[in-house]
Amino acid sequence: MPSPRRTIEGRPLGSSGGSSVPGSPAHGGGGGSGGGRFEFQSLLNCRAGADPACARLRASDSPVHRRGSFPLAASGPAQAAPAPPPEDARMNLNPSFLGIALRSLLAIDLWLSKKLGVCAGESSAWGSVRPLMKLLEISGHGIPWLLGTLYCLLRSDSWAGREVLMNLLFALLLDLLLVAVIKGLVRRRRPAHNQKDMFFTLSVDKYSFPSGHATRAALVSRFILNHLVLAIPLRVLVVLWAFVLGLSRIMLGRHNVTDVAFGFFLGYMQYSIVDYCWLSPHNVPVLFVLWNQQ
């Protein structure tokens, strides 16, 4: 009779079930429905050294394994019942509330992202609107924004305009840097249903967290709303563009929902950094003096 402490979702920890496969939610591969249950079962069925995928899961994903040993998973049915673990080890067998909450969020994220990925391929439910989504993708790409800002900066004939454009350039470069660093650190794979047909990417862009398009959309739209005098309908359009661009990343299957949500948050915060470090002839005169000498 297994102890209730040693069961998750009513299953004894040593019982058999599905195995962990690449592309499953346990591997961040966009598996979809029932992700949380799948991950737990994968954890339970991992035996020491049996499967490298399981080993990775144990090392990185399981709060249980991260903190200590998992004696039940290694013991076979032929062995005698193990001695009760010491008190602190017994506590380690219980996944923390935070661990369960994060896993549940991850499972919902993967499930929802797959459901919303309706333009992920030509044969998808909304495959016919894929060209429109790709047009949106270009509208938030780093290259047109960088080149466009540089061009306007060189053509600008007012100091006020140059100051704003110089700061927009700084904001875009800061965004590229921060997104590249976080993508490189987190290394979350893009959803399995994503088609690898993106226009001009950097090496870190094989990772999906956070969405660079979402950070740029939030950053640029906040920048525009704060530094351009626009009529209300245009202001609404700017916010709509940012929102639809973020949504299109999920519909195209490029990102999970959390990649875009965090991207919006990061882009919003990046604007605060840019605003705080605002470049002007007062705090970085050298930039503007150099310009004056040209």
Ligand SMILES: CC(C)=CCC/C(C)=C/CC/C(C)=C/COP(=O)(O)O
């Ligand atoms: C100056 C310089 C290094 C320019 C690089 C611009 C560039 C290639 C940006 C990448 C933009 C991009 C494809 C981001 C990925 O966006 P996600 O929304 O898919 O994360």
